[in-house]
Amino acid sequence: MALLEVRDLYTQFFTRDGVVRAVDGVTFEVGAGETLGLVGESGCGKSVTALSLMRLIPSPPGKITQGEIMFDGQDVLKMDEDDVRGIRGNNIAMIFQDPMTSLNPVLTISRQVSEALELHLKMDRSEARKRTVELLELVGIPSARKRLDDYPHQFSGGMRQRVMIAMALSCNPKLILADEPTTALDVTIQAQILDLLKTLAREFRTAFILITHDLGVVAGMTQRIHVMYAGRIVEKADTAELFANPKMPYTWGLLRSIPRLDERRKEKLVPIEGLPPDLISPPPGCKFEPRCAYRRDVCREQEPPLRKIPSAKPDHEARCWGTQEGGWLVGTDWRREIGDVSVLEEIKQETAAVPAGAATIAPSDLPPDVSHKEGV
Amino acid sequence: MPEQRSLWRDAVYRLARNRAALAGLSVIAVAALVAILAPLIAPYDPSDSFTNAGRQAPTLAEPLWGDQRYVDPRYVLGTDVLGRDILSRLIWGARVSMIVGFVPVAMILAVGTTIGMVAGYYGGWVDQLLMRITDVVYAFPDLLFLVIVMATLRNTAFGEILGGLVLMFVALAIVSWVGMARLVRGQVLSLKHREFVEAARAIGVPARRIMLRHLFPNALAPVIVSVAFAIPSAMLAEATLGFLGIGVRPPTATWGVMTNEGFQVFSTSPWPVLLPAFCIGIVMLSFTFLGDGLRDALDPRMKV
Amino acid sequence: MLTYVVRRLLLLIPTLFFVAVVTFALAHAAPGSPFDKNPDRPLPAATIERLERLYGVDRPLHEQFLLYLGNLARFDLGSSLVRDRSVAEIIGSQLPVSAQLGIQALLLALAVALPLGVISALRQNTAVDHASMVLATVGTTIPSFVIAILAIYVFAVHLRLIPIVGWGTPKHMILPTVVLSLGAMAFLTRMTRASMLEAIRQDYVRTARAKGLPEQVVIVGHVLKNALIPVATVVGPATAGLITGSFIVESIFNVPGIGREFVLSITRRDYPLIMGVYLLYAFLIALANLAVDIVYAALDPRIKAA
Numbered sequence: 001m002a003l004l005e006v007r008d009l010y011t012q013f014f015t016r017d018g019v020v021r022a023v024d025g026v027t028f029e030v031g032a033g034e035t036l037g038l039v040g041e042s043g044c045g046k047s048v049t050a051l052s053l054m055r056l057i058p059s060p061p062g063k064i065t066q067g068e069i070m071f072d073g074q075d076v077l078k079m080d081e082d083d084v085r086g087i088r089g090n091n092i093a094m095i096f097q098d099p100m101t102s103l104n105p106v107l108t109i110s111r112q113v114s115e116a117l118e119l120h121l122k123m124d125r126s127e128a129r130k131r132t133v134e135l136l137e138l139v140g141i142p143s144a145r146k147r148l149d150d151y152p153h154q155f156s157g158g159m160r161q162r163v164m165i166a167m168a169l170s171c172n173p174k175l176i177l178a179d180e181p182t183t184a185l186d187v188t189i190q191a192q193i194l195d196l197l198k199t200l201a202r203e204f205r206t207a208f209i210l211i212t213h214d215l216g217v218v219a220g221m222t223q224r225i226h227v228m229y230a231g232r233i234v235e236k237a238d239t240a241e242l243f244a245n246p247k248m249p250y251t252w253g254l255l256r257s258i259p260r261l262d263e264r265r266k267e268k269l270v271p272i273e274g275l276p277p278d279l280i281s282p283p284p285g286c287k288f289e290p291r292c293a294y295r296r297d298v299c300r301e302q303e304p305p306l307r308k309i310p311s312a313k314p315d316h317e318a319r320c321w322g323t324q325e326g327g328w329l330v331g332t333d334w335r336r337e338i339g340d341v342s343v344l345e346e347i348k349q350e351t352a353a354v355p356a357g358a359a360t361i362a363p364s365d366l367p368p369d370v371s372h373k374e375g376v
Numbered sequence: 377m378p379e380q381r382s383l384w385r386d387a388v389y390r391l392a393r394n395r396a397a398l399a400g401l402s403v404i405a406v407a408a409l410v411a412i413l414a415p416l417i418a419p420y421d422p423s424d425s426f427t428n429a430g431r432q433a434p435t436l437a438e439p440l441w442g443d444q445r446y447v448d449p450r451y452v453l454g455t456d457v458l459g460r461d462i463l464s465r466l467i468w469g470a471r472v473s474m475i476v477g478f479v480p481v482a483m484i485l486a487v488g489t490t491i492g493m494v495a496g497y498y499g500g501w502v503d504q505l506l507m508r509i510t511d512v513v514y515a516f517p518d519l520l521f522l523v524i525v526m527a528t529l530r531n532t533a534f535g536e537i538l539g540g541l542v543l544m545f546v547a548l549a550i551v552s553w554v555g556m557a558r559l560v561r562g563q564v565l566s567l568k569h570r571e572f573v574e575a576a577r578a579i580g581v582p583a584r585r586i587m588l589r590h591l592f593p594n595a596l597a598p599v600i601v602s603v604a605f606a607i608p609s610a611m612l613a614e615a616t617l618g619f620l621g622i623g624v625r626p627p628t629a630t631w632g633v634m635t636n637e638g639f640q641v642f643s644t645s646p647w648p649v650l651l652p653a654f655c656i657g658i659v660m661l662s663f664t665f666l667g668d669g670l671r672d673a674l675d676p677r678m679k680v
Numbered sequence: 681m682l683t684y685v686v687r688r689l690l691l692l693i694p695t696l697f698f699v700a701v702v703t704f705a706l707a708h709a710a711p712g713s714p715f716d717k718n719p720d721r722p723l724p725a726a727t728i729e730r731l732e733r734l735y736g737v738d739r740p741l742h743e744q745f746l747l748y749l750g751n752l753a754r755f756d757l758g759s760s761l762v763r764d765r766s767v768a769e770i771i772g773s774q775l776p777v778s779a780q781l782g783i784q785a786l787l788l789a790l791a792v793a794l795p796l797g798v799i800s801a802l803r804q805n806t807a808v809d810h811a812s813m814v815l816a817t818v819g820t821t822i823p824s825f826v827i828a829i830l831a832i833y834v835f836a837v838h839l840r841l842i843p844i845v846g847w848g849t850p851k852h853m854i855l856p857t858v859v860l861s862l863g864a865m866a867f868l869t870r871m872t873r874a875s876m877l878e879a880i881r882q883d884y885v886r887t888a889r890a891k892g893l894p895e896q897v898v899i900v901g902h903v904l905k906n907a908l909i910p911v912a913t914v915v916g917p918a919t920a921g922l923i924t925g926s927f928i929v930e931s932i933f934n935v936p937g938i939g940r941e942f943v944l945s946i947t948r949r950d951y952p953l954i955m956g957v958y959l960l961y962a963f964l965i966a967l968a969n970l971a972v973d974i975v976y977a978a979l980d981p982r983i984k985a986a
Contacts, residue, residue, distance in 0.1 A: 620931070
């Protein structure tokens with residue numbers, strides 16, 4: 001049994017304009033000591049998923065309407081409030097995006113780090129203070145002892161984030177949720193923080209869920225990656241596999257839009273066209289369909305399930321009619337597909353011209369023995 | 377995707393849904409109407425005293441407070457200490473109150489916005505100077521200053537123009553322009569560096585034009601809210617001064633003055649005091665509701 | 681922190697100077713003042729002599745001003761034109777009454793507004809919240825004299841619970857104190873509520889909850905201090921409001937304090953007294969603002985360290 005097993009999680013927000021389906025049926029698991037990357041655009045539901053795991057969803061508009069969250073064998077959603085609070089900061093901890101606003105400006109950092117120690121580990125004031133110094137030194141804050149009674153505004157951004165990390169680590173949690181931990185920081189500091197997280201994960205065997213929109217960040221940090229879109233997971237794979245052999249057009253788009261140092265300077269950055277769907281009344285079929293260059297009629301009519309992909313590693317799943325068993329994108333070499341922009345245009349035109357139901361294979365050299373059946 | 381709404385249409389829409397604000401607006405509209413039509417609708421001249429009538433209770437009150445001695449149906453709301461018809465005085469009082477509400481605020485708007493814009497746009501020593509001045513003036517309680525100005529200058533030649541109204545306008549304006557200037561300056565400062573201003577400057581639009589056509593319309597929203605609160609503030613000041621006996625000179629009827637006069641005979645007859653006090657309260661409340669409604673409608677950030 | 685305090689103290693000087701200039705100018709502009717040589721209102725010789733000594737009426741303006749400033753520094757505010765006492769003496773004898781009224785009103789306002797504002801914010805959009813907001817609106821909108829009149833009518837005239845005017849016993853004091861505190865109470869309630877609502881939405885509250893802290897600890901330990909800091913800054917203006925409100929309340933309830941004296945002196949055109957009280961008020965308000973600024977600096981570590 002994995003450390004964390006999430007099954008069919010649905011989190012919704014009830015607003016005046018309608019019900020926002022922020023997390024729309026999410027299932028995944030995280031093993032002890034494992035780092036999972038949760039990747040997607042803003043608004044795709046990754047942060048809401050993390051907050052749901054700790055039941056931190058603000059309750060008047062939001063509600064976890066369905067699902068199971070099994071942590072260490074217990075369903076978090078069925079616990080009562082006191083027990084959940086016992087887990088927060090203790091067995092599961094969270095690191096938030098903006099250290100500037102996530103730390104209380106009128107309390108010393110010593111107080112803020114010690115709080116969890118006093119609450120969960122029942123330390124007294126002086127014990128907690130001592131431990132706080134150790135934690136601050138662990139995360140790389142120089143002169144920790146002297147800075148105990150300083151306030152957040154007296155630290156730089158990177159230092160503040162280290163304080164947040166120290167806070168998260170304080171009670172030796174089994175799982176840490178890191179929500180865009182480096183997004184608000186300078187690029188140079190980002191690398192340092194990520195290194196720190198990696199070291200800590202290894203040393204303490206803490207499981208991490210690393211949430212980000214930046215595929216570059218997860219590349220060197222995670223064992224597995226889940227890509228989210230419009231409140232659902234659309235691809236699951238081991239990290240190396242995902243970068244080598246992605247099987248969902250959205251992922252291709254994400255990979256394509258990472259600026260790469262080895263690109264020729266003339267190449268323009270290629271964003272994914274269009275905007276994320278409306279989460280109040282999402283389209284009935286595949287949520288990515290309106291922006292997908294490879295779409296067919298079936299994509300608009302029916303939502304593809306998350307299924308294993310043939311011609312890929314066994315744990316690799318994707319939510320796409322095209323790449324699933326018998327689909328029209330089965331043999332497509334994604335690197336060739338989007339290596340050249342004009343090819344993308346060609347493909348678009350070709351797929352648009354094809355009547356629904358007929359199977360075609362995308363152009364370029366494909367091995368002759370690729371089987372193709374009628375499109376689903 | 378929901379249709380895009382411009383800030384103004386959105387604001388109007390939100391304001392229209394705020395019942396308190398609408399109620400306030402209607403009351404103000406009625407008061408304004410009464411003020412404008414005063415000569416036509418007041419039954420009597422407000423300065424005429426019907427000395428043989430003495431003090432009377434409102435006709436309508438007779439059945440409720442049966443202990444009133446004498447009620448004359450000719451004077452619907454009764455008469456005051458000097459035998460003047462209260463209803464007429466209230467109606468004409470509305471006129472003065474409205475004027476006192478709007479004229480000084482117009483002055484404040486003109487002066488404060490100009491200075492605020494100039495200071496915000498040009499910055500430098502102009503701005504510094506303005507800020508020092510406002511720091512000092514700001515620390516002053518408005519009412520106190522008003523009281524002292526009115527008390528001392530009321531009997532001068534200047535203080536007698538228009539029965540003391542001009543003096544009051546000037547005094548009110550002097551005290552309150554600072555707040556408006558600061559507000560506008562703040563807005564200009566935050567807008568100054570936005571792209572559309574840089575663009576206008578880049579194509580050579582003269583500074584005055586930039587301020588007028590570009591900066592001002594965008595700074596408008598908080599200015600509107602500020603005006604909505606400045607008007608009752610001015611009216612309140614006038615009423616308070618009137619109550620203290622240093623307001624507009626008699627026999628001009630203002631609600632504040634009427635409260636003063638009525639208070640002196642409070643224990644025997646409450647009506648001459650309660651009626652104008654009630655009017656003051658209602659109008660103030662209406663402006664507050666309207667002002668709050670405008671603020672909620674125009675400032676999307678504050679929507680809680 | 682020290683530099684901050686010093687800077688604020690220094691700002692006090694131009695403010696007070698400005699006040700002095702204003703009072704001086706107005707005193708000279710007012711008709712019927714000692715500087716207005718009106719043959720119809722001859723003043724007693726003793727007063728003239730005192731005035732000459734204090735204000736130097738026959739000397740050039742700038743000399744008069746310097747003389748005036750000198751007098752102020754020695755707390756010599758002149759003599760009343762109507763009563764045969766010095767202004768300073770009059771103020772001194774009546775200040776305790778006003779001070780008592782003012783302090784009572786301020787304490788009452790704080791005692792009610794702070795808890796009410798906090799509770800309204802925590803129970804947003806419930807009956808308690810709506811009720812307190814209605815009260816707050818009424819308190820800030822309706823002029824204090826209107827409320828005072830209504831209060832007198834209801835409690836004193838109709839219900840006969842309280843004597844209409846006078847001072848001394850609790851029964852006398854309760855209505856003026858309550859009426860005076862209402863404006864500040866309403867204002868502070870609104871401010872506290874708004875500040876709490878703002879504070880509770882901050883990210884650090886989420887962080888606190890994510891650590892597993894019980895909601896009470898989050899509110900009291902994390903939110904409250906942040907929320908009260910902005911409120912502390914408006915206690916200054918609220919106190920200023922109390923001071924200016926006091927003369928209305930004292931006049932209506934006939935409380936023998938400075939405020940009533942001020943209003944009476946206005947009707948009597950007793951300019952030295954008017955000016956003297958005005959200076960006092962301005963000074964007190966400036967002092968209140970300064971005190972508030974210092975308290976604010978002490979509370980907010982971002983300023984304290986600066």
